[in-house]
Amino acid sequence: MTLLALAFVALLLANVPLAFVVGISSMTFFVGNADMSLMVPVTKMIYSAQNFALLAVPFFLLAGNLMTECGITRRLFDFCNISTGHMRGGLAHVNILLSTLMGGISGSAASDAAMDCRMTAPEMIKRGYSKGFTAAVTAYSSLITATIPPGIGLILFGYIGSVSIGRLFVGGIMPGFLMCAIMMLTAWLISARRNYGRSRERRATPREFLKSLVDNIWALLFPVILIVGIRFGFFTPSEAGAFAVAYAVVIGKFVYKELTNDKIVEALRQTVADTGMIMLIIICSAVFGYVIIYNQAPQAIAAFLVTLTENPVALMLIIMAFLVVAGMFMEPTVNTLLLTPIFLPVAKSVGVDPVHFGLVMMTTITMGSFTPPVGVVIYAVCSILECPLKDYLRESLPFLACVLVLIGLMVAFPQIVLFLPNLVYGG
């Protein structure tokens, strides 16, 4: 295990791709043990990809890619502007609300942040919002996308931890909206102090609002159809992904008429590469999962943590503090795959509901893409917007505080997460 940890850190610092960091360092465990065949880890790796539940990953990635290609994003942007543009700091609210609504279509924080960098952020900078503020809003609001169903992170958590993906999806709705509200409040306070303008001169009339609502009904209805379909057993989460793709193609081709065959092929190409990236991490993590279970690491860590406290709230806070630190250095997918098998059993052992734990854990882990020194979303956002890192860091503090407050609330009040799943699925 020591060799594994050393190899892990060394490879990580040497800029080896994360999938190989995990795979190679896990292999050192077998190389040292002459009595263990290498056949076992390789079999684990190859079979880990052969899982029907994982099909949801490429499906939802593709559905998200297709919907951004077919004009839904631009329509949603107009809808957000009509809803919140008249408020102080209008475009900041549009940015946050757009991430929330896109959350019902796309499942990935990174792609949402990239989308917002092109849609909302340039307009914000043009209208005098500071670059740091723009970059911070764009990055942090994408966390909402990962929480609102569907979410790729939740699918992976459900796969690794054998937790109902349907319940996880429903559990993400309230935290997502709560986060949207807290962030909008923060953006409003900052905008009021700095005198950031509005993007509409007056509040939209009910008629304008209704017209825009109808225009966007297909996008807004989608997450509802998804949840209802999964809840009533019309489809499994993986099938729901295939349905999402079909839905996007039909809306794009026949309703909005903006989706060409070239765009479909382009979306497929992008999705194949993204899937390959995520799946290589999953494949390599399979060995790691095997090694830690072989070593009974979860039991050892649980035993240690329980000596500190047996209070579920305190225990969760300790775990989340660890995840914040892990998130600073590693990418969310890797953290999910490596740390779920360690911490979920610990949480369960003190009576924490797995759906509750999953949402808190995924929120904390996803936040890792926005925190320095290593953060995928930071680099994407700051390089596209040409925003100096230190401006981003300074202006992101209020939003970091928002997320930490939300995590605290979720830990202290499990009902924020569990109320809806228990209502929809029954306790």
Next chain:
Amino acid sequence: MKLLRALDGWILGIERRVSELLLAAIIVLVFAAAFLRLIRHPLVWSMDLATLLFVWVCFIGADLAMEQNKHIGVDLLTNLMPPAARRALALLANALAAAFLALIAVFGTRLAVINVKDQFQGMELSHSWATMSAPVGCALMIRTLAKKSFGLLRARPAAKEAA
């Protein structure tokens, strides 16, 4: 050299087309199967076939992602290094990754050979059809790593000239 490059481009083209086609096929298959189940005509083999095609998409996709440098690492420390050291480290990393992939390829092939008689639960097809995606994908990735390493080596004299 020219021939190698042409061959590489040809393989890459096939990888792209095959993986896109497979992904599209999986979606149609899963969607159709879900629909047929709803009208009470379930296809027992649909899940197995979808999974079989999916592992191929995964391994080919992993290579395409490598081609586009999508497998990210942590460049915190390496960014502080002089270019020569960074390049040496990158070459070493590529060699390690290639060795790891070769390991999977060798044992994966062995696994496919040993279990050739194992069939999927829902259809009469050897499980090795799925397992073989691993060695093939790993071989493709080793080729991409070799190509990238070669690019790194070649960039060196040019950099010296500039200096």
